[in-house]
Amino acid sequence: MLETVDLKKVFKQNVAADDVNLYLDRGESVGLLGPNGAGKSTTISMISTLLKPTSGEVKWHGDSVIKNPSLIRDVLGVVPQEIALYEELTALENLRFFGKIYGIKGKQLETKITEVLEIVGLTDRQKELVKHYSGGMKRRINIAVALLHEPEIIIMDEPTVGIDPQSRNYILEMVRQLNKEKGMTVLYTSHYMEEVERLCDRIYIMDHGKVIATGTKEELTSILSSEETILIELDQSYPQLVEKIKQTDGVLQVVEHEQEIKLIVPKGNRLLGKIFQLAEQEQAQITSINVQIPTLEDVFLHLTGRKLRD
Amino acid sequence: MWTFLKKDMLVLVRDKTELAVLVLMPLILTAILGFALGSIMSGDTESIEAKIAVVQQDDPESGVETFLSEIDSLPIPDQAKVEMGDAAESYNPAAIIEEAIKETELYELDYLNYQEAKDALQEEEVVAILRIPEGFTYDALTNLMLENGSGAELFVEKDEHDAFSNSVFEDVVDVIVDQMNTVSAIAKVSGENGVSAIDETAPSSTEQIGGMESVTDRDSMSSVQYYTFGMIAMFALYIASTVATKAYNEQLQHVFNRIILSGKHPFIYLSGKGISSFLLVCLQVLILISASIFIFNSFDVESLVDIAGMALITVVYALCIGAFGALLTSLTMRANSEAVTGIFSGFIVSILAFLGGSFIPKTQMPDIINLLGEWTPNGLALTAYLQWSQGLGFEYIVPSLTRILVITVVIWLISIIIFPRKKVV
Known part of the structure; x- marks a missing residue:
């Protein structure tokens, strides 16, 4: 239905997106996972016709969107990372304005507004100025505007950034319902692994402008089928211990975050004894130790040597 | 287009600071300059009673x-x-x-x-x-x-x-x-x-x-009357920068992208900015002249012809400010910086206002300043307002209005040419 072919964007000397190939089928929920600066926003800006690619193609049912942007604009809803609303207007006034510029009028517009307000759960707050909304409410109205013209595909660029867990959960559930119950095709970008894991049928992992892995969650984590993750918590940070663990034979990846050390090691490799020994040498107190099933975070760590939120 | 205009009006009306600058400031300055500098003009014959x-x-x-x-x-x-x-x-x-x-x-x-x-x-x-x-x-x-x-x-x-x-x-x-x-x-x-x-x-x-010498059968012009027109000519310019600032915010907050995604041509957006500026100037002039009449008791409208002439000058000047609004919007969006409107409102408006005679009466300015002022839209508008309010006929204001219209067309063309189109597909 929608695909990108060798999509590339170069800003001066910086390659923001490098030969990105991805596709979306009708009714799918696809995740674009990567750290900040990975090229996710650039990619979706090109898909949504807001940014002209340096090279490559975006195709909608096989036709070039680059040559004819109107092909996709009517069927596309975009939820930008920013709150793209008039804060001096009420939610209702915002919805009326954006609805009208999409050519929705009269009773049809009022019906659509009622519908999207119900979806985002802000019916009773519709007459308040957006600037008086909480961060979570702004995010929800930001989504509501993108739903007004009943798009076939909705592209969401980090729609949960900077909001409280309750609002985040509400939005995630809303996206899930749009996809599963209303059959809307979703392209969801995030650097939160758990969101993508929860919502998406297929996932593209991006780093430095490139797609470095793709597949279902199971396919991606199977990359680490021969490995396992060990999470060690200490009473405080021990940089020298981390260095010694890195030099230990059999340790594939080590990431330290405050008092926490995450290791990726080959499955069945008996390294725990060695780690306890090193901790004793450094007089470090281990408060807990866990052997985990690999996650997408671990996949990213395995592929790049960095954490998603680095 | 009406959708854009309604939105622009609502956004502006809810911005109390901008409203104060566009409506209250000219009234305050009219009062200060009108009464304080009235003696300089020798035009104020306020009753001592x-x-x-x-x-x-x-x-x-x-x-x-x-x-x-x-x-x-x-x-x-x-x-x-x-x-x-x-x-x-x-x-x-x-x-x-x-x-x-x-x-x-x-x-x-x-x-x-x-x-x-x-x-x-x-x-x-x-x-x-x-x-x-x-x-x-x-x-x-x-x-x-x-x-x-x-x-x-x-x-x-x-x-x-x-x-x-x-x-x-x-x-x-x-x-x-x-x-x-x-x-x-x-x-x-x-x-x-x-x-x-x-x-x-x-x-x-x-x-x-006392009283300014009048060349017609009208009463001499008081300083409050003069500065009412002076402030109208000056503060209309601020509307152009206000509209462009709002456009910059729309770009910054990605609202502009949303508008583009709706399939609206960018020129409709630009035209909306021009027309918003035009309507806001008309509204501003109406408010300022009404306030001058009711607060300062400064005008006696003697006939419908008086109103028609004032309305004509206002419409022509508002068209020009509409073009300025579009130009500043184009420049701001091209530069992707608020500096453009900052320089305009903080520096260029003051220069234009000085040259145009908004601060010091034209009769007391050197010829060279008056000459330069006659090439500024606000100076031309002020001249037309003064001539019309003194009872001079249509033939006297036509040259000023024609020049304003020429400036308007030129500015509109420039703003269309420089409006950024390459960003989107």
């Missing part, structure tokens, strides 16, 4: 009779005696002075006897006493027609209270008397027609005491 006690100790009829009997005994031809007699009977210098004082509309005259007048002055019920002494008419006639004596004398008595009003009154009387003396001198030089000349050119004090 002070009372003057007039003590009439002279008996004009008796003075004229004494004068007539005196000329009767003079060895001059009978014809001359008849002419002088006729002139004397129609000449009442005290009445002329009183009338001239009333015409200034600055003072109310209260006719009292001398003791009552002194009491009133002491009680601060009057600011000064104008005493017309006994024999004033006779002395004035004798001096004027026979060139005898040292002339007639008026007495102004005042005390310390309300020093401003009584000193102005003294000046007023001086001016009236000087005027009469000048006219008398002219009459003497003009020979035999002199007597009648005095009568025909009785002082028209208002023109001499």
